[in-house]
Amino acid sequence: MNRLNEIIVIRPVIKDDEVTQICYDEAQEVVDYAQSKGWKVIDIAKDDAVREKVEQTLKEHPKVLVCHYNHGAEDAWWGSDSRKCVNINNVEVLANRECYAQNCSSAKKLGVEAWKLKATYWGYTDVYVFTIDEKEYFKKFNNYGIKLRIDGEEWSEALKKTKKLAEELVKELLDKGKAFAAACLHRNAEILVLYDEEHPPTSDCLIRRISIKLFGPRIGWKLTRMFPLSLALFFLSMGVMLHDFCHECWLYGGYSEILSLHGFYIGFILAIVSFLLAYYQIFVTLKK
Amino acid sequence: MSEKDIVKAIIDHINRQGNNWKFVMGREILDKKSFLKKLSKDKEFRKTIVQMVVSLSVDILTRKGE
Numbered sequence: 139m140n141r142l143n144e145i146i147v148i149r150p151v152i153k154d155d156e157v158t159q160i161c162y163d164e165a166q167e168v169v170d171y172a173q174s175k176g177w178k179v180i181d182i183a184k185d186d187a188v189r190e191k192v193e194q195t196l197k198e199h200p201k202v203l204v205c206h207y208n209h210g211a212e213d214a215w216w217g218s219d220s221r222k223c224v225n226i227n228n229v230e231v232l233a234n235r236e237c238y239a240q241n242c243s244s245a246k247k248l249g250v251e252a253w254k255l256k257a258t259y260w261g262y263t264d265v266y267v268f269t270i271d272e273k274e275y276f277k278k279f280n281n282y283g284i285k286l287r288i289d290g291e292e293w294s295e296a297l298k299k300t301k302k303l304a305e306e307l308v309k310e311l312l313d314k315g316k317a318f319a320a321a322c323l324h325r326n327a328e329i330l331v332l333y334d335e336e337h338p339p340t341s342d343c344l345i346r347r348i349s350i351k352l353f354g355p356r357i358g359w360k361l362t363r364m365f366p367l368s369l370a371l372f373f374l375s376m377g378v379m380l381h382d383f384c385h386e387c388w389l390y391g392g393y394s395e396i397l398s399l400h401g402f403y404i405g406f407i408l409a410i411v412s413f414l415l416a417y418y419q420i421f422v423t424l425k426k
Numbered sequence: 427m428s429e430k431d432i433v434k435a436i437i438d439h440i441n442r443q444g445n446n447w448k449f450v451m452g453r454e455i456l457d458k459k460s461f462l463k464k465l466s467k468d469k470e471f472r473k474t475i476v477q478m479v480v481s482l483s484v485d486i487l488t489r490k491g492e
Contacts (some may be wrong), residue, residue, distance in 0.1 A: 157450055209453055242452045267478070270448040270455075308482070317482075318439055322449075324482040 145172050146180045146204040150187035150218030158208055164277045165207035172288050185218050192223040196231035203236040210241025213248050232257045238284045242266045245331050253333040264329040272319040275307050297332045357424050432476050
């Protein structure tokens with residue numbers, strides 16, 4: 139998907155924020171690695187990593203693999219000026235692109251929105267945790283996936299190998315007596331996800347899961363709450379109408395009147411059939 | 427083993443770490459003292475930490491042939 143041999147690295151540093159400096163240093167290893175492999179690196183670092191600059195660079199370099207090393211939120215990547223440099227409002231800059239989000243929680247919402255726009259998204263569904271005394275272990279884990287990709291590995295294989303690496307690092311930390319750091323790394327491996335054609339996002343919402351099951355991930359994720367609500371309201375209103383009509387028939391002539399052929403029944407069936415046909419048409423169009 | 431026992435084990439473990447030990451959770455950086463304080467006061471935080479430890483323990487117990 140991405141234009142090979144090019145990578146955009148976004149690594150803001152926020153004053154007096156130790157975590158952003160650690161992320162910046164981790165990303166330095168990726169910059170060096172990519173350059174050593176002959177890749178062109180577009181480095182949006184420190185104070186440069188603000189929304190306008192990030193947007194402009196991403197627009198000027200469509201389809202180029204992008205990494206973000208800093209704080210994140212469910213719906214955003216943070217920039218150096220404490221503003222969101224990418225969020226739901228400008229998520230189109232991630233469309234048709236491979237995204238490596240080394241930040242907290244952004245796979246939860248932003249990743250799903252990017253995936254809807256045909257992006258491949260690597261990220262975390264919850265808050266990332268680590269202990270500073272063992273940061274080298276976390277750095278190794280964090281950078282492994284992107285290094286594999288630079289080496290030409292497929293994303294799904296990179297994910298498998300990264301999770302395998304996490305198991306080995308956890309073992310090493312346990313052997314060192316660093317059980318808590320091991321628990322942190324284990325959690326990070328658990329919340330690490332990849333969204334692509336083969337690995338669509340999953341959901342905790344029952345309705346969403348049913349939609350995905352029925353219509354496939356691409357349509358299932360496009361449907362909003364309005365869809366089940368409209369279906370429920372339609373069938374509820376049809377039920378009320380049918381009940382009311384049958385009740386009137388019963389008052390007029392008992393059960394035999396209910397069972398007689400009325401124009402209402404034909405209209406009722408036609409309304410349901412036309413409703414289902416209209417929805418079917420919408421799904422066929424969405425699938426295309 | 428109750429949650430109380432797990433928390434006690436975590437506290438003992440953290441107390442054995444060096445003075446430069448720091449835990450990072452998102453934007454929050456906690457040193458030993460502030461971590462232990464938060465662990466005792468913040469129910470949600472305690473739940474997350476206990477869950478992390480239990481999850482690793484279960485994973486170790488369920489690994490095959492290792």
